[in-house]
Structure formats: C-alpha cells, structure tokens
Amino acid sequence: MKFAIITGASKGLGESIAKRLLQEQITVISVSRTENKQLSKLAMEKGIDYKHISCNLSLEKEIQEVFMEVAHCIFEKNPTEILLFNNAGVIEPIQKVGNLDQTPIIRNIKVNLIAPILITNLFLSNAHLTNTKVTVINVTSGAAVRSIEGWSVYCSSKAGLNMFTQTAAIEQAELKTDNTIIGFSPGVMDTNMQETIRSSSKDAFNELDKFKEYKEKNLLLETDAVASALVNLVLRGNPESGKVYHIKELLNP
Ligand SMILES: NC(=O)c1ccc[n+]([C@@H]2O[C@H](COP(=O)([O-])OP(=O)(O)OC[C@H]3O[C@@H](n4cnc5c(N)ncnc54)[C@H](OP(=O)(O)O)[C@@H]3O)[C@@H](O)[C@H]2O)c1
Numbered sequence: 001m002k003f004a005i006i007t008g009a010s011k012g013l014g015e016s017i018a019k020r021l022l023q024e025q026i027t028v029i030s031v032s033r034t035e036n037k038q039l040s041k042l043a044m045e046k047g048i049d050y051k052h053i054s055c056n057l058s059l060e061k062e063i064q065e066v067f068m069e070v071a072h073c074i075f076e077k078n079p080t081e082i083l084l085f086n087n088a089g090v091i092e093p094i095q096k097v098g099n100l101d102q103t104p105i106i107r108n109i110k111v112n113l114i115a116p117i118l119i120t121n122l123f124l125s126n127a128h129l130t131n132t133k134v135t136v137i138n139v140t141s142g143a144a145v146r147s148i149e150g151w152s153v154y155c156s157s158k159a160g161l162n163m164f165t166q167t168a169a170i171e172q173a174e175l176k177t178d179n180t181i182i183g184f185s186p187g188v189m190d191t192n193m194q195e196t197i198r199s200s201s202k203d204a205f206n207e208l209d210k211f212k213e214y215k216e217k218n219l220l221l222e223t224d225a226v227a228s229a230l231v232n233l234v235l236r237g238n239p240e241s242g243k244v245y246h247i248k249e250l251l252n253p
Pocket residue numbers: 007008009010011012013014031032033034035055056057058087088089090111139140141142185186187188189190191192193194
C-alpha cells in the first residue's frame with residue numbers, strides 16, 4: 001500500500017495533488033495550518049483513508065512532534081512506498097534588501113527550506129531502518145535559478161532547496177538505496193501565492209506589471225493540470241533522482 005504526505009494541501013497546488021492522489025486510491029496525509037474540508041469529503045466518497053494534521057511549518061518543535069508521529073503511524077503499516085510532497089511555501093517578504101523585516105525573512109527560510117530538510121531527514125532515516133522505499137518531491141520554483149528583484153529571500157530558499165535535493169540524491173545513490181528525491185518547478189499558477197504577488201508594491205517588485213498581465217491575459221496555469229502532470233511522473237514516469245523537473249517538459253514532452 002502506498003501512502004502520500006503532502007505539506008500545504010489546504011489550497012493551491014497541494015490541494016490539487018491531494019485530489020489527484022485520492023483519485024489514484026492512495027492514502028493521503030495532509031499537513032498545514034488550516035484544513036480543507038473538501039478533501040475529507042472526496043476521500044469519504046472514494047472510500048480512501050485521509051487524514052489532516054495541523055502543523056505550523058515555521059515552528060521546528062511542531063514539525064518534529066508532528067512528523068515523528070506521522071512517520072511512526074505510516075512506517076509501522078509496512079507500506080510499499082511513501083511519497084513525500086514538500087509543497088508548502090511562502091513568497092513573502094517581497095521587498096528589496098535593506099528594507100526587509102526580520103520576522104518574514106526567518107519564516108520564509110523555515111517554511112521553504114528548513115521544514116523540507118527536517119522532514120526529508122526524518123523520513124529517509126526511517127526508510128533506512130525499515131527498508132521502505134521513499135520518494136521525495138520538493139516543490140521548488142524558477143526563482144531558484146533566476147534572480148528576481150524583490151524576491152531575494154524566496155529565490156534563496158528555493159535555490160537552497162534545489163541544492164539540498166541534488167545533494168541528498170547523490171548520497172542516496174552512493175548508499176545504493178531505492179529512494180528517489182526530485183525537485184519540481186510548477187510554473188506560474190493561479191493560486192493565492194499569485195494574489196499575494198499582485199498585491200505587492202511596484203517599489204518593492206519591479207516585475208509587478210508582468211505578473212498582473214499573466215492574470216489579465218489568462219496565462220496562469222491551472223493547479224489541477226500541473227498536479228496531474230506531476231502525479232503521472234511520480235507514479236508512472238520513473239523519475240530520475242536528483243533531477244529538478246520543470247512543468248514545461250512534462251506538459252510538452
Ligand atoms: N503559484 C505559483 O505561481 C508558484 C510558482 C512557482 C512555485 N510555486 C511553489 O508551489 C508551492 C505551492 O504554492 P501555491 O501557489 O499552491 O501556494 P498557496 O496557494 O499560497 O498555498 C500555500 C500552501 O502552503 C501552506 N503553508 C504556508 N505557510 C505554512 C506554514 N507556516 N505552515 C504550514 N503550511 C503552510 C498553506 O497552508 P495553510 O495556510 O493552511 O497553513 C497552503 O496550503 C510552493 O512551494 C510555491 O513556492 C508556486
């Protein structure tokens with residue numbers, strides 16, 4: 001039996017990944033601060049196990065407590081494979097360096113980078129002890145490889161996530177495990193994160209007009225289509241460990 005853990009499944013891309021996995025009859029554990037009731041309804045209709053666990057991923061003590069418990073519950077069921085989607089993310093602070101406040105800087109790095117590192121470490125440790133296959137999907141961004149003025153913290157956290165992904169994959173290959181760890185860059189999607197971007201100030205973010213135009217011209221990707229392409233890759237595409245996939249190559253192979 002396969003289990004999936006998805007961080008940030010309450011909305012946006014995470015919600016679409018959860019819906020798609022439930023349709024694939026895979027047990028889903030959703031972790032975020034708020035609960036999406038539609039997911040439990042869908043799981044009930046499909047007769048699939050689903051659980052939401054509340055956790056603030058900017059608090060490392062909560063991460064440790066919640067994921068120790070999640071790992072314990074899953075690994076003792078002898079799963080055939082565990083899929084870990086480190087999807088939760090925050091864009092803020094949108095501001096130029098020199099005008100940044102300390103609290104959102106630290107929150108961004110904790111949610112976007114430290115949480116995926118802590119959770120992946122915990123799951124790979126349990127995978128090693130129990131000989132269970134784990135596939136980790138770290139949701140990154142084009143901003144990891146392109147400097148965007150006003151997004152220095154976001155660019156840095158996602159660049160760090162790419163490097164963590166690639167390094168952990170090399171280590172797993174060296175250890176000759178079955179585990180796979182990939183990055184996934186989903187493209188510009190119509191989610192709350194884009195609303196936050198559009199509500200930023202032009203002084204802080206030079207590309208504001210371009211991002212407003214994406215919405216006006218209907219150029220934003222739908223999360224269901226992005227999630228579908230990702231889940232197909234993970235379940236049937238034999239993903240290459242260490243690679244950072246971009247949605248473009250999955251939609252236009
Ligand atoms: N949208 C885009 O255009 C775009 C482009 C490139 C990459 N991405 C990446 O794609 C991923 C999903 O983004 P999205 O656009 O779907 O974002 P979104 O709609 O803003 O959703 C963000 C998710 O992260 C969770 N989250 C945020 N802070 C959290 C915290 N402190 N603790 C626990 N959960 C937290 C939220 O859950 P709660 O609020 O319930 O806690 C929510 O489920 C992110 O990693 C993002 O960086 C997005």
